[in-house]
Amino acid sequence: MRFLNKITGLLTWxxxxxxxxGVVAAWELWVRLADVPQWQLPxxxxxxxxxxxxxxxxxxxxxxxxxxxxxxxxxxxFAGLVLAGGIAYSRVLERSVYPIVIASQTVPIIAIAxxxxxWVGYGLTPKIIIVALICxxxxxxxxxxxxxxxxxxxxNMLRTLGASRWQVFTKLQIPTALPFMFSGIKxxxxxxxxxxxxxxxxxxxxxxxxxxxxxxxxxxxxxxxxAIFVLSVMGISLFMLAxxxxxxxxxxxxxxxxxxxxxxx
Amino acid sequence: xxxxxxxxxxxxxxxxxxxxxxxxRQQEVLAGVDLTVNEGEFVSIIGPSGCGKSTLxxxxxxxxxxxxxxxxxxxxxxxxxxxxxxxxxxxxxYMQQKDLLLPxxxxxxxxxxxxELRGVPRKQARxxxxxxxxxxxxxxxxHHYPYALSGGMRQRAAxxxxxxxxxxxxxxxxxxxxxDALTRVQMQEWLLQLWxxxxxxxxxITHDVDEALLLSDRVYLLTARPGRVTLVLxxxxxxxxxxxLVTSPEFGVLKARLMEPLxxxxxxxxxxxxxxxxxx
Numbered sequence: 022m023r024f025l026n027k028i029t030g031l032l033t034w035x036x037x038x039x040x041x042x043g044v045v046a047a048w049e050l051w052v053r054l055a056d057v058p059q060w061q062l063p064x065x066x067x068x069x070x071x072x073x074x075x076x077x078x079x080x081x082x083x084x085x086x087x088x089x090x091x092x093x094x095x096x097x098x099f100a101g102l103v104l105a106g107g108i109a110y111s112r113v114l115e116r117s118v119y120p121i122v123i124a125s126q127t128v129p130i131i132a133i134a135x136x137x138x139x140w141v142g143y144g145l146t147p148k149i150i151i152v153a154l155i156c157x158x159x160x161x162x163x164x165x166x167x168x169x170x171x172x173x174x175x176x177n178m179l180r181t182l183g184a185s186r187w188q189v190f191t192k193l194q195i196p197t198a199l200p201f202m203f204s205g206i207k208x209x210x211x212x213x214x215x216x217x218x219x220x221x222x223x224x225x226x227x228x229x230x231x232x233x234x235x236x237x238x239x240x241x242x243x244x245x246x247x248a249i250f251v252l253s254v255m256g257i258s259l260f261m262l263a264x265x266x267x268x269x270x271x272x273x274x275x276x277x278x279x280x281x282x283x284x285x286x
Numbered sequence: 287x288x289x290x291x292x293x294x295x296x297x298x299x300x301x302x303x304x305x306x307x308x309x310x311r312q313q314e315v316l317a318g319v320d321l322t323v324n325e326g327e328f329v330s331i332i333g334p335s336g337c338g339k340s341t342l343x344x345x346x347x348x349x350x351x352x353x354x355x356x357x358x359x360x361x362x363x364x365x366x367x368x369x370x371x372x373x374x375x376x377x378x379x380y381m382q383q384k385d386l387l388l389p390x391x392x393x394x395x396x397x398x399x400x401x402e403l404r405g406v407p408r409k410q411a412r413x414x415x416x417x418x419x420x421x422x423x424x425x426x427x428x429h430h431y432p433y434a435l436s437g438g439m440r441q442r443a444a445x446x447x448x449x450x451x452x453x454x455x456x457x458x459x460x461x462x463x464x465x466d467a468l469t470r471v472q473m474q475e476w477l478l479q480l481w482x483x484x485x486x487x488x489x490x491i492t493h494d495v496d497e498a499l500l501l502s503d504r505v506y507l508l509t510a511r512p513g514r515v516t517l518v519l520x521x522x523x524x525x526x527x528x529x530x531l532v533t534s535p536e537f538g539v540l541k542a543r544l545m546e547p548l549x550x551x552x553x554x555x556x557x558x559x560x561x562x563x564x565x566x
Contacts, residue, residue, distance in 0.1 A: 172386075174382065174384055174386055175386050175388075177344075178380070178382065178386045179399075179403070180349060180375055180376075181347050181348070181375065181376065181378070181379075181380040182376065182399060182400040182403050182447075182451060183375065183376030183403055183451075184403045185403075192388075192402075193388070196388065199390075271390065273389050273390045273433070274389070276433065276434075277431070277433040
């Protein structure tokens, strides 16, 4: 049983890794055999070389993009949670603010991005705002859903124990909302990288998105790919950080799931 | 009867009516229920499903307001008026069929929930709860999360949460309904023992005739919807009681008296269900 578990555990890692490896190998072979020019499609080995040779350059731009993402994401998290709390707690806010929050998502952020340059200038601020605007929505909407997902029997139980409305909110609604909030955070984190790149495309002088737009017309295609590679590593790492935070904050959630699936076996 | 220690009614319910809109139709759930529970008594309410038992308990607990009728709760440590639902909220211990333990809290922290809401510091509340974990069969599991516990243990944890509030009136809504038969018998014996050692007034809702007779001083039988008291049976079996009592002839006599009206009611529900094409 334990041995079987180990094997299936290994397989879940081995399968995607070997598929990825196969794709990369095919890519390398194709470029070499068909003699594809470097500026059109560099071989993976060339991209790896580029990662090494311009690591200083990449690192500098990575720090800029990472800063935009982290600050923007934290702002979105704060705003999203406060607003979600307000919407779930107050019917007035739910009726007045929530529709606006939802409508705000229909506004194309890419169209706003150039305007932000006019309004707040050329520096990090417009990128941070774009990241925050994009991350905010999944966090807020998921958390609102979570805060409203409470079991009415639980609410009644708390009321018979003499709980006030505020106590029901803090002792029941907030913990119930945590798994939902983390779903929102994971979506937010995933799109935050894209948001930062969009922000830099519109107008920037630093950052990985800028590096891509700058390198492309110069046909430094290997560098473009290297920047893309760093961006996806960044995205995956941030996502894993969110998953780790999720496990640390809700050990009960995952143990419960595990014990339920064990029972089904 | 000597009157030097007058028996105090703890709960007095006079002609309580309640109707709800069910499937778009106004339906009467309780049609004038009268009920009295004296201090220290164990009273059971039994009846077919849908007779409004839980509604009645919700009304006593203050979760719901009756359309008409009076409810009085006498309790020494309250200045709130018991005539209104909000005045009754938090004045009784209330436990439901579902244990309703919070999955993110350890067993111990679940049991102190009520104390915590009342403002008792966590450390002090935990110490208070620890004194009872043995009697409630939770020793060694205080720091486990609820999912790791058996159904019986979870129910006992929920019961300890209720008891720690120190309310002298405790309402139990089919607390053993979700347990398997063996665990249920164990829990009944355990509750019997616990109640005999504590000075609590208990109202138990059940659909289990044996459970009602074994535990109670008095059993109220409700009719099918709309619920109305159709029989009040005093259970004058000696205490302390044990589960063996269930097989004794005296128990059988009482059971027969309770079963007969119950059975005829179930039959009338079934025939009504057939005639309207519904399943009971």
